[in-house]
Amino acid sequence: MKRAGVIGWPVSHSLSPRLHAFWLREYGIHGAYLPLPVLREDFSIALRGLRAAGFAGVNVTLPHKEAAFALGDSSDDDSSAAGAANLLLFRDGRIEARNTDVEGLAANLAAEMDTAALQGSSAVVLGAGGAARAAALVCARLGAADVHVLNRTRQRADRLVAALAPVALAQLNAGSLDDWPALASATHLLINATSAGLRGTSSPDVALDALPQDAVICDLVYDPLETPLLARARARGLSCVDGLGMLIHQAQPAFEAFFGVRPVVTEAVRRHLEEALRDAG
Ligand code: NAP
Numbered sequence: 001m002k003r004a005g006v007i008g009w010p011v012s013h014s015l016s017p018r019l020h021a022f023w024l025r026e027y028g029i030h031g032a033y034l035p036l037p038v039l040r041e042d043f044s045i046a047l048r049g050l051r052a053a054g055f056a057g058v059n060v061t062l063p064h065k066e067a068a069f070a071l072g073d074s075s076d077d078d079s080s081a082a083g084a085a086n087l088l089l090f091r092d093g094r095i096e097a098r099n100t101d102v103e104g105l106a107a108n109l110a111a112e113m114d115t116a117a118l119q120g121s122s123a124v125v126l127g128a129g130g131a132a133r134a135a136a137l138v139c140a141r142l143g144a145a146d147v148h149v150l151n152r153t154r155q156r157a158d159r160l161v162a163a164l165a166p167v168a169l170a171q172l173n174a175g176s177l178d179d180w181p182a183l184a185s186a187t188h189l190l191i192n193a194t195s196a197g198l199r200g201t202s203s204p205d206v207a208l209d210a211l212p213q214d215a216v217i218c219d220l221v222y223d224p225l226e227t228p229l230l231a232r233a234r235a236r237g238l239s240c241v242d243g244l245g246m247l248i249h250q251a252q253p254a255f256e257a258f259f260g261v262r263p264v265v266t267e268a269v270r271r272h273l274e275e276a277l278r279d280a281g
Pocket of ligand 1: 062101126127128129130131132151152153156193194195196198204220221222243244246247248250
């Protein structure tokens with residue numbers, strides 16, 4: 001039996017076990033995908049145990065993504081650029097570190113919006129953690145000419161921009177949330193990559209009235225699916241992209257690496273996860 005899982009702390013809220021179990025059933029694969037709650041200080045010893053137990057690899061979530069990258073014997077371009085890995089593969093006695101958040105967000109935006117309209121335009125990313133790093137890389141990759149990274153703690157945005165500037169294809173700018181009003185009218189894509197809006201908390205307090213009518217708002221938070229930010233954007237008639245699509249798309253290459261089949265992203269898998277979110281709420 002092929003085995004994999006998601007390692008984090010806490011991990012009980014993760015939808016990944018539901019998602020991978022759905023695909024294991026759908027493709028008739030004899031495999032298992034487990035939630036693996038592991039404290040920060042136990043991460044490397046837990047990895048050793050999972051390798052010894054014959055796991056194919058693990059997805060990695062908070063707070064271990066940077067440690068996962070550091071422990072890899074090799075890394076792909078996206079994890080090197082992000083300085084963080086969300087996928088570790090145990091192959092031939094070595095650990096391969098990968099980051100599929102970048103690929104997952106890019107694939108989801110390509111599925112949900114007209115990315116050609118992003119060419120040469122301006123994008124704003126709120127946040128400066130791991131998700132914001134992935135989002136800034138994706139905006140640049142999809143052709144935005146300017147990417148503004150705005151964070152509550154300005155110094156973290158400065159650090160993110162300094163780290164990504166050598167690899168990003170766009171002009172990256174750091175700022176604080178106070179810079180938003182001056183940027184809104186020229187923004188084509190706004191991505192919330194903060195954790196604000198998660199499970200009953202308020203979304204970032206950014207006014208949407210000055211955004212162009214064809215602007216797209218993407219929220220990486222998927223619990224709830226309709227965050228306060230997306231609800232305001234929808235009320236203003238703007239196009240919205242929620243965080244669930246990214247979650248499904250980032251899992252696609254991971255499932256393929258663990259179990260040897262590339263799953264298709266369908267409406268059925270999305271509905272299954274929407275039900276799980278409703279049950280949990
Ligand atoms: P992280 O490293 O902990 O960073 C959190 C960020 O949110 C920081 O920039 C922090 O600002 C900001 N923040 C927190 N509370 C805030 C508030 N009340 N107002 C304004 N800013 C606030 O987390 P992460 O790994 O980047 O993840 C961020 C979010 O993305 C999480 O909700 C996560 O679930 C989601 N995510 C979704 C997917 C997906 O597949 N859809 C994938 C990855 C992550 P400071 O620096 O000032 O503290």
